[in-house]
Amino acid sequence: MVDGEKKKRAPGRPRRLGPETIVAAARRIIDEEGVEAVSMRRVAREVGSTPMALYHHVRDKDELLLLTLAGTSTAVPRPALPADPRERMIAVAVHMHGLLKRMPWVLKVLALGDLTDPKALWMAEEIVQSALDSGLDEARAVRAYRTVWHFVYGDLVLTAARERRAADPDRRPSFPSALTGEDARELPRLTELAGRWEELQRYDVREQLTAIVDGLLGPARAARG
Amino acid sequence: MVDGEKKKRAPGRPRRLGPETIVAAARRIIDEEGVEAVSMRRVAREVGSTPMALYHHVRDKDELLLLTLAGTSTAVPRPALPADPRERMIAVAVHMHGLLKRMPWVLKVLALGDLTDPKALWMAEEIVQSALDSGLDEARAVRAYRTVWHFVYGDLVLTAARERRAADPDRRPSFPSALTGEDARELPRLTELAGRWEELQRYDVREQLTAIVDGLLGPARAARG
DNA sequence: ACCTGAACACCGTTCAAGT
DNA sequence: ACCTGAACACCGTTCAAGT
Numbered sequence: 014m015v016d017g018e019k020k021k022r023a024p025g026r027p028r029r030l031g032p033e034t035i036v037a038a039a040r041r042i043i044d045e046e047g048v049e050a051v052s053m054r055r056v057a058r059e060v061g062s063t064p065m066a067l068y069h070h071v072r073d074k075d076e077l078l079l080l081t082l083a084g085t086s087t088a089v090p091r092p093a094l095p096a097d098p099r100e101r102m103i104a105v106a107v108h109m110h111g112l113l114k115r116m117p118w119v120l121k122v123l124a125l126g127d128l129t130d131p132k133a134l135w136m137a138e139e140i141v142q143s144a145l146d147s148g149l150d151e152a153r154a155v156r157a158y159r160t161v162w163h164f165v166y167g168d169l170v171l172t173a174a175r176e177r178r179a180a181d182p183d184r185r186p187s188f189p190s191a192l193t194g195e196d197a198r199e200l201p202r203l204t205e206l207a208g209r210w211e212e213l214q215r216y217d218v219r220e221q222l223t224a225i226v227d228g229l230l231g232p233a234r235a236a237r238g
Numbered sequence: 239m240v241d242g243e244k245k246k247r248a249p250g251r252p253r254r255l256g257p258e259t260i261v262a263a264a265r266r267i268i269d270e271e272g273v274e275a276v277s278m279r280r281v282a283r284e285v286g287s288t289p290m291a292l293y294h295h296v297r298d299k300d301e302l303l304l305l306t307l308a309g310t311s312t313a314v315p316r317p318a319l320p321a322d323p324r325e326r327m328i329a330v331a332v333h334m335h336g337l338l339k340r341m342p343w344v345l346k347v348l349a350l351g352d353l354t355d356p357k358a359l360w361m362a363e364e365i366v367q368s369a370l371d372s373g374l375d376e377a378r379a380v381r382a383y384r385t386v387w388h389f390v391y392g393d394l395v396l397t398a399a400r401e402r403r404a405a406d407p408d409r410r411p412s413f414p415s416a417l418t419g420e421d422a423r424e425l426p427r428l429t430e431l432a433g434r435w436e437e438l439q440r441y442d443v444r445e446q447l448t449a450i451v452d453g454l455l456g457p458a459r460a461a462r463g
Numbered sequence: 464a465c466c467t468g469a470a471c472a473c474c475g476t477t478c479a480a481g482t
Numbered sequence: 483a484c485c486t487g488a489a490c491a492c493c494g495t496t497c498a499a500g501t
Contacts, residue, residue: 030484053475064475066485074475124395126403131421138425145427155431155438160393160446164385167392170349178351196356200363202370206380213380221385221454228453229446255465278494289494291466299494 032070034060036080043081048118051078078122079129085119086112086133094139098146099230102161105139106222110165120170137162148233157229164225168218257295259285261305268306273343276303303347304354310344311337311358319364323371324455327386330364331447335390345395362387373458382454389450393443 038059042051053074057064071077089112094101113119137158144154197204206213263284267276278299282289296302314337319326338344362383369379422429431438 052473054473063486065477065487068476069484124399127396127400131417134417134421134425134428138428141431142427151431151434152438155435156441156446157449159439159441160389160449163392163396164389164450165392166396167388167390168385170395171352171388171391174349175352192356192359196359200359202367203359203363206366206376209376210380213377214384216381216384221381224382224385224453224456225389225450226453227456228449228451231449231452277492279492288467290468290496293495294465 030060030062030066030070032080035067035070035077036083039077039081043118048078048121053077075125079126082119082122082130084130084132085116086130086136088112089115091135098143099226102140102143102147102157102226102230103219103223105136105143106161106165106226107219109136109162110169110218110222113165113169117169117173120166120173123166144229147230148237149230153229153232157226160229161222161225164222168221255285255287255291255295257305260292260295260302261308264302264306268343273303273346278302300350304351307344307347307355309355309357310341311355311361313337314340316360323368324451327365327368327372327382327451327455328444328448330361330368331386331390331451332444334361334387335394335443335447338390338394342394342398345391345398348391369454372455373462374455378454378457382451385454386447386450389447393446 035056038056039051042055042059051074053064053067056077057067067077071080089108092104092108094104140158140161141154144157145151149157192200192204192207203210260281263281264276267280267284276299278289278292281302282292292302296305314333317329317333319329365383365386366379369382370376374382417425417429417432428435
């Protein structure tokens, strides 16, 4: 871990920086120290160049981060999927959730854009196809995908935020413990459940995804009779 | 809009900074220029003090941002709610979505923690109560709230991200248009839908929330029937 | 107790200049 | 075309010192 270390260029060959080198360096920093550690200056140092040289190969920092997403979804092997379309949809959604749970930095980058890893598109394909196989029309199938994905994303971000806060003992818990007088009177149910909130809200994400999928497939079931 | 302007302290009275002044200044900056414009230095300038003085009243920047959340939910009047618990649950969820859509900066702050505005808790109360009234047990009711909220959050963040990217014409669209050869073969459905993806995915959030609520209330219906 | 000034260790990006 | 150096306009936070 030498600090000021510079990569030597191969003798006789002019250095060609290229986006791949830059993206690879960014990925290395992410894997070792987290997304927060990525900066144009830091990446430049890593590839033995100057911050401004990077701007010749990527338009800005957001673009660079988005480029680091490519291939990340292959970190976890693609699972065998059940044949039944409803089961299949649930399985893919659960996989998606589990995958991103293992790489929370991806969530931060995704907030800048949207899915950009072509190797991750099979999940969208499977969900849409399963929805169609379940009898939804095209529009409903695509929207079903979107709804599942938005829940997965929100669940991961907010669960992580809650865990981060819970890990810091100095911060007072925000919700819904510590409801004071007036609030308590207007919020009888939350007040009653406050003490058990933490345990009550803990959930198996598969159960929630199953509920969502069933809700989304509802119209198909209704159409079938 | 004089730049270096400093607030004069009332003559004869020593300035007492206090958290309220600081939070109010932060809110003002947010309303006028967005959360991105909030910095400890900027807030300090606004209250005519030094950055470090703030640290006597708030533990750090995250805490300050979380404090600015208080009362934001009253910006939109509390709607009349239908009596039917299922309808009520949907109505509150839709309200929650609409409320936060109007103040996207809140989403950024919420990623740091969780709901911290006591004036927003009535939405949790209503959703949990409606779920109970629909026949869910306590644990399921609380989890239903969490699921609805996580979807609302994810939907708003990702929709905003997509819109931001779409507004910038220079950035190439990411998904799922521009699928190349090999990808296309493995993703027949997405390839087929690619051209219409934008229009297909557009949705009325009430419809999706209705599906989610129906899915979550499923177990109650099963128990009743 | 409350506040200040200086400092530490950073940021992303623009611009003009070099090869 | 590709890269550099200097500069602009910032960050959050620590620390020692002041009143």
